[in-house]
Amino acid sequence: MYNWDFxxxxxxxxVLGMGLLNTLKLTGTALTFGVPxxxxxALLRLSRWRLLSMPAGLLVEFFRTTPxxxxxxxxxxxxxxxxxxxxTPFVAAAITFSIQSAxxxxxxxxxxxxSIERGQSxxxxxxxxxxxxxxxxxxxxxxxxxxxxxxxxxxIELMKTTTLVATVSYADLLFQANELAQKTFRPLEVFTxxxxxxFTVIYAASLIVHRVERRLAISGETTVH
Amino acid sequence: MTLDRRTALxxxxxxxxxxxxxxxxxxxxxxxxxxxxxRGSIRIGVTQAPPWFSKDPKSGEWSSGFGISMGKAMASSLxxxxxxxxxxxxxxxxxxxxxxxxxxxMLDATPERAQAVDFPQSPLLYYSLAVLARDDLPAAQxxxxxxxxxxxxxxxxxxxxxxxxxxxxxxxxQRFPGNAEAIAAFQSGRADAVSLFHPPLLVARKALGNGKIxxxxxxxxxxxxxxxxxxxxxxxxxxxxTFATHYKSGQTQKWYEEFLVSFGLDPKASxxxxxxxx
Amino acid sequence: MWAxxxxxxxxxxxxxxxxxxCLVVGLILGLLVGLxxxxxxRLAYIPASxxxxxxxxxxxxxQILWFxxxxxxxxxxxxxxxxxxxxxxxxxxAAFSGEIFRAGIQSLESGQWEGARAxxxxxxxxxxxxxxxxxxxxxxxxxxxxxxxxxxxxxxxxxxxYVELLQQGKxxxxxxxxxxxxxxxxxxxxxIFLYPLVQSTxxxxxxxxxxx
Numbered sequence: 001m002y003n004w005d006f007x008x009x010x011x012x013x014x015v016l017g018m019g020l021l022n023t024l025k026l027t028g029t030a031l032t033f034g035v036p037x038x039x040x041x042a043l044l045r046l047s048r049w050r051l052l053s054m055p056a057g058l059l060v061e062f063f064r065t066t067p068x069x070x071x072x073x074x075x076x077x078x079x080x081x082x083x084x085x086x087x088t089p090f091v092a093a094a095i096t097f098s099i100q101s102a103x104x105x106x107x108x109x110x111x112x113x114x115s116i117e118r119g120q121s122x123x124x125x126x127x128x129x130x131x132x133x134x135x136x137x138x139x140x141x142x143x144x145x146x147x148x149x150x151x152x153x154x155x156i157e158l159m160k161t162t163t164l165v166a167t168v169s170y171a172d173l174l175f176q177a178n179e180l181a182q183k184t185f186r187p188l189e190v191f192t193x194x195x196x197x198x199f200t201v202i203y204a205a206s207l208i209v210h211r212v213e214r215r216l217a218i219s220g221e222t223t224v225h
Numbered sequence: 226m227t228l229d230r231r232t233a234l235x236x237x238x239x240x241x242x243x244x245x246x247x248x249x250x251x252x253x254x255x256x257x258x259x260x261x262x263x264r265g266s267i268r269i270g271v272t273q274a275p276p277w278f279s280k281d282p283k284s285g286e287w288s289s290g291f292g293i294s295m296g297k298a299m300a301s302s303l304x305x306x307x308x309x310x311x312x313x314x315x316x317x318x319x320x321x322x323x324x325x326x327x328x329x330x331m332l333d334a335t336p337e338r339a340q341a342v343d344f345p346q347s348p349l350l351y352y353s354l355a356v357l358a359r360d361d362l363p364a365a366q367x368x369x370x371x372x373x374x375x376x377x378x379x380x381x382x383x384x385x386x387x388x389x390x391x392x393x394x395x396x397x398x399q400r401f402p403g404n405a406e407a408i409a410a411f412q413s414g415r416a417d418a419v420s421l422f423h424p425p426l427l428v429a430r431k432a433l434g435n436g437k438i439x440x441x442x443x444x445x446x447x448x449x450x451x452x453x454x455x456x457x458x459x460x461x462x463x464x465x466x467t468f469a470t471h472y473k474s475g476q477t478q479k480w481y482e483e484f485l486v487s488f489g490l491d492p493k494a495s496x497x498x499x500x501x502x503x
Numbered sequence: 504m505w506a507x508x509x510x511x512x513x514x515x516x517x518x519x520x521x522x523x524x525c526l527v528v529g530l531i532l533g534l535l536v537g538l539x540x541x542x543x544x545r546l547a548y549i550p551a552s553x554x555x556x557x558x559x560x561x562x563x564x565x566q567i568l569w570f571x572x573x574x575x576x577x578x579x580x581x582x583x584x585x586x587x588x589x590x591x592x593x594x595x596x597a598a599f600s601g602e603i604f605r606a607g608i609q610s611l612e613s614g615q616w617e618g619a620r621a622x623x624x625x626x627x628x629x630x631x632x633x634x635x636x637x638x639x640x641x642x643x644x645x646x647x648x649x650x651x652x653x654x655x656x657x658x659x660x661x662x663x664x665y666v667e668l669l670q671q672g673k674x675x676x677x678x679x680x681x682x683x684x685x686x687x688x689x690x691x692x693x694x695i696f697l698y699p700l701v702q703s704t705x706x707x708x709x710x711x712x713x714x715x
Contacts, residue, residue: 002577065697067655070669070690077682080413087415089399160562167564167662168406169378169399174565179400182315182382185322185341187572195565202560273677282510282674285666311584311664316572323575405677412680432680 008184009193019176020197026090026172027159030097034158035151037098038105043135045110056106063103069164072096076168089170093162101158108150112143148216152209156202163198173197257327257453257460258303266306269296270317270329274404275428276484277331278309289487292330294480295349299328299467313402315382318342321454328464332452333384343455345465348448350477350498354388355440357411357426357433358418364439367392370418378407378416385420388445411436422449424481427495428488448500478502507675511692514671518657521667524589525653529596530646536597537604551601558598564659567591571663588660596653600646607642644708651701655693668692 009016044056063071075096080087087095116139124134166174177194181187261267271278271287278290287293287309300307312320317329318341334344356364356377363369370377370389375396379385380403389398399416401407408429411419419429426438451468453461471477478499482492539551558566571587582590611634619633661670668689676685 061698061701062694065701066690066693067658067669069658069661070672070686070693073669073673073682074686074690077409077413077676078686080415082683084414089415092415163562163564164659167402169401169410174562174568177565178315178568179381181319181572183337185318187319188574188576191565191569191573195561195569198565199557199561202562203556206560273674279678280674282507282671282678285510285513319572323572325575325581405673409676409680409682413682429680432678 002188004189005186006189006193008186009180009189012180012184015176015180016173016194016197019171019173020201022090022170022176023159023162023172023174026093026097026162026165026170027155029094030101030158030162031155033094033098034101035105037102039109041102041106042109042113045106046113060103060106063100064107068096068100068161069167071100072164072168089165089168093165093168093170097158097162100161101154104154104157105151108147108154109143112147112150113139115146116142145216149209149213152205152212156205156209159202159205160198256457258457258463261303261305261327264305266308267296267300267303267328268308268310268326269299270312270320270326271309272311272313272317272403274314274331274425275488276424276481289484291350291477291480291484294483295330295467295471295477298471298476299464302467303463314380315402318452321452324454327454327460329452331449333447334450335384335387338452341455342452343457343461344450344452345461345468347465347469347472349450349468350472350481351446351448351500352422352424352498353440353496354385354420354445354447355423355426355438356418356420357408357430357436357438360435360437362417364418364437364441367441367443370441371395373397375418376416378410378419380404380407380421384447385422389420408433423496424498427485427490431488431490472499475499507671510671510675511668513666514668515692517660517665517667517670518654521585521589521592521657521660521665522654524585525592525596525656526650528589528593529600529649529653532593532597533600534604536601537608540601540605541608554594555598555601558594559602563591563595563656564662566595567659567663584660584663584665587663588657588665592653592656592659595656596649599652600649603642603645603649606645607638610641611638640711643711644704647704647707651697651704654697 041056041060044052045060047053047056072093076089076092079092079095113135120138120142124138125131129137162172163174165172166178169175171179173194177190181190184190255263269292271280271290271292273280274290276290277292278287279293280286281288293307293309296307296309310320310326312326312329314332317326317332318338320326321329321342330349332338332344338344356370358364362375371393373395375393376399377389377393377396378399378401379389381400386398386400389396399407399410401410404421404425407416407419407421410416411429412433419426421429423438423440430436430438451464453464468477471480478497481498485492485495536551536554539547540555542548542551567588567590570590571582571584574587575582619628624632657667658669660667661673664670672685672689676682679685
């Protein structure tokens, strides 16, 4: 029978706590930059000028198709040499996940914008609005409301993806867990506790997402003003 | 529906067993030596860390390094094959405890590790703790490195990690899974210095082409050892004897020099790994 | 980089191997889980639900490390890197595909069953000729997406030193200190391989939607 011993874990709970904070910090930063960047990319892709839409499209496809871990290694080890700029682990990780989530958000934005009936933009134009005004005042607000569930799901995905930084030296929760397992020689307790922490945080987040989805569904789709 | 579910269930359990069983070996009784003889091979832990262990990308074999030479010698004296299992410095002890490997060379004996594993009496070899630093970084003393703003890369849970955390605690210490990543961090400018023992730094410096190797004072010179599972006297005595024999006969130093030569380094220009020769 | 075709080939072979294992196990187990979630029996529904909630809401890397480092402390048999990574990725995929299967089965209106039976078909005939083809059509896009996700997740196996494409990239980078070339090459290899597949799934989706 295995001798469970959680004492070293409890004694080092601050190590794990710091890791959790760093995970949240990274997720938050990536979202802060990823969402606006994603919107820009989506708008570029929808643009009529191929000079804008093609590079944006290529960037989005590239970051959605290549495995996130490969991207992380590239930004961590290749980019600093390429541009001769020193980057802390946090900066390298933040850049990677911002661009990556931007690529996914770009698709969510694009699908949302496209899904608003064409009638809406025609109606807006008939009312005398310019293309830009139509986008800003009519289409985007409705699109955003439809996209909120997809956004929140993407954000939860992002939190799970940030665990990849444990393989490079950013001290997120999984990295700290690894450290602790190696110091205390108690991998079973450490990794079990870590899995439970992740589950609790992410499950709670997904419950919030479901409640938001239900509330949006009840309030119904907005109608044409 | 029910019929499909039942057949699917049997199919799933069959495939699950098929995945889990072929390589599964229920915990064998008897000490490590008995298990080795039964299995017909000795499993050594390896990690990409020249000059100790190095993998050949062409063949995928762990074919060179001091540790490989020692492993081959041990295997042949036991009349078994040599098996390599990839680990990291930080997970080697867990691998020993989980019976994934029989021995991990180049793990230094520390009181914390001694709680979980055993070490033989005889040393494996001797080496000094050093740094590969940017040419313009003052590093003649450990106190030069113990400053806020100095960034030092080390492999997680290694001797370097422990030492640097204690004696250069003001510096920013970055911990990576292995030697290669720590060196890469220095190469990419993420760290001002990477701390390893002297030999791996020689190898790195040669490949990188820049940076200076310094053994900061006071020089931390120590013996390296190998980790073994706890309470296994027969195997421990065997390892003890093997290390002592090869050390005294100069074979240890020879294996080390062989690797340096194969890597294009001059053995005369590198410090020896035998205390008596320094 | 080009001096090591064997290394890259070995990596590609490793990637394909773990992909196939995880795809097959993930789909088969996913089907069971989906059926369990659809079932009205609490004995099937509750464990299936716990499975889905747990494996969808924990990161795959955590699971892989748990299987590789933590589980051996409990069980006496050896877990190789391939086993640990396969377990982590397969269970995660099973949880997601389980929900896809369930949604696929549920989305079929009962009208379809009755219509088929009115035409004189037996239950199995209805299943085979009407229900299953439609269900597959609805689930195929999501399942092909899952398959592509599994392919990308194969890189996580490098965290436990399984020899796949990224692991080989790391090895070459560490021997020659050329991370730019090494990782760019690996990224391009993945992109060149996956992009056509991703595009064909878009095409597939469009065709299926048209034929509805």
